[in-house]
Amino acid sequence: MEQEYSKENARAYIKQRFMEQGDFLILKEEVFDRMLDRVMELDEAFMESSGANDGEFYDDDKAFDFLFTEMQKSFEEQKMYCMRFVEDYMDYSEGYLDSIGAIEWD
Helix, strand or coil, X not given: CCCCCCHHHHHHHHHHHHHHHCCCCCCCHHHHHHHHHHHHHHHHHHHHHHCHHHCCCCCHHHHXXXXXXXXXXXXXXXXXXXXXXXXXXXXXXXXXXXXXXXXXXX
């Protein structure tokens, strides 16, 4: 059964997964929270510009490239963490969408 997408629920789910994984506990929580909010904002911008919000194909590789590039620009001091952060974010975001039945697998 598909549930409605909730940005707040998605954020809580994704943050919990990051905390369970533990690799980013080295960051101050306020920095981590800013990074999470920014990557979610960028993902939404990508989905809008690519047409994914309107049913177009979501290209993981293009999304990753966009998110990674923009996160490096936004977080110069945490640049070395951005690749893994974006990879993990994309996995956890997909996990959230799958958990609410919002993904159609081809």
